[in-house]
Amino acid sequence: MTKLVELDLEFDFSDAIEAIQFDEDLSHGNSCMKRVDFIAEYEDFYLFIEVKDPDDPAAANPQAFVQKLRSDELIRSLAGKYRDSLLFRILANKCNKDMHYVVLFSMASLEPALLLSKQDALHREIPLNHDDWRIPSARSCVILNLKQYKIRFGENSVRRISDGGA
Numbered sequence: 078m079t080k081l082v083e084l085d086l087e088f089d090f091s092d093a094i095e096a097i098q099f100d101e102d103l104s105h106g107n108s109c110m111k112r113v114d115f116i117a118e119y120e121d122f123y124l125f126i127e128v129k130d131p132d133d134p135a136a137a138n139p140q141a142f143v144q145k146l147r148s149d150e151l152i153r154s155l156a157g158k159y160r161d162s163l164l165f166r167i168l169a170n171k172c173n174k175d176m177h178y179v180v181l182f183s184m185a186s187l188e189p190a191l192l193l194s195k196q197d198a199l200h201r202e203i204p205l206n207h208d209d210w211r212i213p214s215a216r217s218c219v220i221l222n223l224k225q226y227k228i229r230f231g232e233n234s235v236r237r238i239s240d241g242g243a
Contacts (some may be wrong), residue, residue, distance in 0.1 A: 078091040079091060079093060079095070079096045081096055081097075081098050081115055082238070083114050083115070083128040083130065084128070084130045084133045084135075084136075085130060085133040085134065085135065085237055085238050085239050086128060086130055086133075086181075086183060086235055086236070086237060086238065087235065087236050087237075087238050088115065088126075088234065088235050089231075089233055089234055089235070089236075090115075090117045092119075093117040093118060093119055093124075094118045094119060094120065095117070095118045096115060096116070096117040096118070097115065097116055097117075098114065098115060099112050099113055099114065099115055099116045099125075099162060100112040100113065100114050105165070108165075110161040110162075110164070110165055111154070111157045111158040111160075111161040111162070112158060112161065112162050112165070113125045113126060113127045113158050113159060113162045113178075114126055114127055114128045115128075116162070116166070118174075119174075121174055121175065122174050122175040122176065122177055122216065123166070123171075123172070123174055123175070123176050123177070124177050124179060125159060125162055125163070125176060125177070125178045125179070125215075126178075126179050126180075126181065127155055127158055127159070127178075127179075127180045127181070128180075128181045128183070129142065129151070129180070129181065129182050129183065129184070130181075130183040130184075131143070131182075131183070131184045132183045132184050132185055132223075132237075133183070133239075134239050135239075139184075142184070146191075146195065149198060151195075152195055152198045152199050152202055153202060155180055155199055155202075156199060156202030156203045159178050159203055159215070159218075160203065160214075163176065163214065163215075175216040176214070176215045176216060177215060177216050177217045177218075178203070178215045178217070178218040178219070179219055179220075179221060179226070180199070180219070180220045180221070181220075181221055181222075181223065181226050181235075182220060182221070182222055183222070183223045183237075184222065185222075185223070187222060189222070192220050192221070192222060192225075195220055196218070196219060196220040199218055199220060200218055203215065203218055205218060223235065
C-alpha cells in the first residue's frame with residue numbers, strides 16, 4: 078500500500094502500480110527543473126499530481142495563495158511544473174503511456190466557477206495538442222477541489238492528517 082504525504086494531506090495510491098514523491102531533491106540532483114508533487118503509474122496511464130493546500134491548519138500565509146491565484150502567477154507556475162516534469166520523464170524514457178495532470182486545490186472557500194476558470198487558463202498555458210505532435214502532451218488536465226478529488230478517485234484516496242483517523 079503506497080501512501081504519500083504532501084503537507085497535511087495523505088494520499089492513498091494502493092491501486093497504482095507505483096507512486097513516487099516526484100519533487101524530492103534526491104531524484105533530481107541539482108536540477109532547476111520544476112516538479113509536480115507526485116507521479117503515479119497505472120496500467121494504462123501516468124497521473125501527475127500537484128497539490129496546493131492553503132486549508133492546511135499550519136499554512137503560514139493562505140492569503141498569499143489567493144493573491145497568486147488571482148494574478149495567474151499560480152497558473153503559470155502549475156503549467157511550468159507539468160511541462161518540466163513531463164520533459165524530465167521523457168528524457169528518462171518513462172512516458173510510454175498516456176499522461177493526465179491533476180491539480181488539487183484544497184481550499185474549501187474556492188468557488189467551483191473559479192476552479193473552472195483557472196482550469197481553462199491552465200489549458201491555455203499547457204497546450205495539450207499540436208499539429209506537429211504525434212501524441213498529446215496530456216490526455217487530460219483538471220483542477221479539482223478536495224471534494225471533487227474524492228469523487229473522482231474514491232473517498233479514501235486522500236485524507237487530512239490533522240483530522241486524525243486512519
